[in-house]
Amino acid sequence: xxxxxxxxxxxxxxxxxxxxAVLLLSTVSCVSTTSLTPKDATLKTADYCLSSHNIxxxxxxxxxxxxxxxxxxxxxxxxxxxxxxxxxxxxxxQYFAYKAQAWLNYATHKDSMxxxxxxxxxxxxxxxxxxxxxxxNKVEALELIEDIPSTSTLxxxxxxxxxxxxxxxxxxxxxxxxxxxxxxxxIWAATDHCERGAKSSNSHFRMADRWLEQxxxxxxxxxxxxxxxxxxxxxxxxxxxxxxxxxSDDSCNGQALTTIDKK
Numbered sequence: 411x412x413x414x415x416x417x418x419x420x421x422x423x424x425x426x427x428x429x430x431a432v433l434l435l436s437t438v439s440c441v442s443t444t445s446l447t448p449k450d451a452t453l454k455t456a457d458y459c460l461s462s463h464n465i466x467x468x469x470x471x472x473x474x475x476x477x478x479x480x481x482x483x484x485x486x487x488x489x490x491x492x493x494x495x496x497x498x499x500x501x502x503x504q505y506f507a508y509k510a511q512a513w514l515n516y517a518t519h520k521d522s523m524x525x526x527x528x529x530x531x532x533x534x535x536x537x538x539x540x541x542x543x544x545x546x547n548k549v550e551a552l553e554l555i556e557d558i559p560s561t562s563t564l565x566x567x568x569x570x571x572x573x574x575x576x577x578x579x580x581x582x583x584x585x586x587x588x589x590x591x592x593x594x595x596x597i598w599a600a601t602d603h604c605e606r607g608a609k610s611s612n613s614h615f616r617m618a619d620r621w622l623e624q625x626x627x628x629x630x631x632x633x634x635x636x637x638x639x640x641x642x643x644x645x646x647x648x649x650x651x652x653x654x655x656x657x658s659d660d661s662c663n664g665q666a667l668t669t670i671d672k673k
Contacts, residue, residue, distance in 0.1 A: 480521075484514050484534065487503070487541055495587075503549055505586035506540045512594035514539035529561040529601050550557035560664035562600040563657040569596055571648035572622050574667065575617055576629060579641050584632050585625035592621035604662035613673045644670065 426600045459482055486509070493499075499627035520530035543549050552576045558564055573593055576582075576641075582589055599614030630638050647670050655665055 419577040420619060459483065480534070484518060484537075487537060487592060487659045488514055490541060490545070500549075500585050501583040503544060504551055505554075505582040505590050506552055507544060508587045508590035510537040510540035510544075512591050513540070516594055516598050529612060532559050532561055548572070555667055555669050557667050558597060558665040562597040562664065563604065563662040564616070564652060564655045564665040564667070565603060565611075565657055566596065567624055567652035567656050568649055569615075569618055570652050570667070571645050574669070575641060575644040575648050576622075576625055579629070579637070581629045581670070584628040588621045588628070589648055592618045592625065595621065600657070602661055604657075604660055606663055 430619075486652065491507045491511050491514075494503045495511075496504075499507070513536045517530045517533035517537065520533065540549075540552065543552050555574050564570060569592070574598070576585075576589060595614050595618035599611040599618060600616060603611035629641065633641075651668055651670060
């Protein structure tokens with residue numbers, strides 16, 4: 411299958427393992443001074459944490475209070491999400507819980523870099539939307555294939571094709587975590603590419619590629635040859651639809667993603 415000009419170069423496994431642990435799998439145990447102003451801080455500790463007044467009472471300024479609330483809320487959200495990541499939950503619940511975790515890790519990283527873009531706010535809001543749906547038993551209302559947000563764009567159409575073909579084929583049953591992490595990594599990578607160029611984004615594209623390799627392998631091992639051939643054909647069809655959408659001017663303005671009827 412053809413690849414975008416952004417095809418990731420070979421990389422050392424040790425580097426991938428370190429990046430994965432730091433950027434996606436780690437919990438938000440500590441958040442440095444955030445870039446969120448009071449008007450940007452949308453998360454409330456009272457919604458996710460017990461004894462939230464203890465945190466709020468420690469704030470000395472309006473900015474400090476907003477930062478403390480945001481940090482505490484994200485930590486508590488991660489704790490809540492663990493409930494829905496357990497094996498006794500449905501594959502859909504697990505997938506979205508892991509996706510919310512990845513969004514929170516993304517938001518934390520952007521804040522730690524003192525990013526002034528909207529990406530951190532959008533990531534936190536995406537995580538909050540998912541958690542509320544999980545808590546209210548409305549996860550079925552969440553779309554599996556969502557448009558790329560305005561702070562990112564479609565790059566690596568080959569990876570997006572694999573991701574959405576796996577979704578359409580029930581792949582979240584076999585690899586809910588890997589598929590969730592790969593999707594956010596793809597969005598994260600394109601945002602970094604638009605903001606700072608390929609040198610900054612390559613590690614995230616490599617992570618997305620590795621997560622998808624694992625998801626695809628899990629799917630193949632769980633199905634017969636006829637189903638796997640159908641998956642490959644669907645990937646090709648998705649690639650043909652997404653390749654013309656590959657951002658050629660390296661600008662991030664979002665992207666609507668079409669779904670393809672399986673034949």
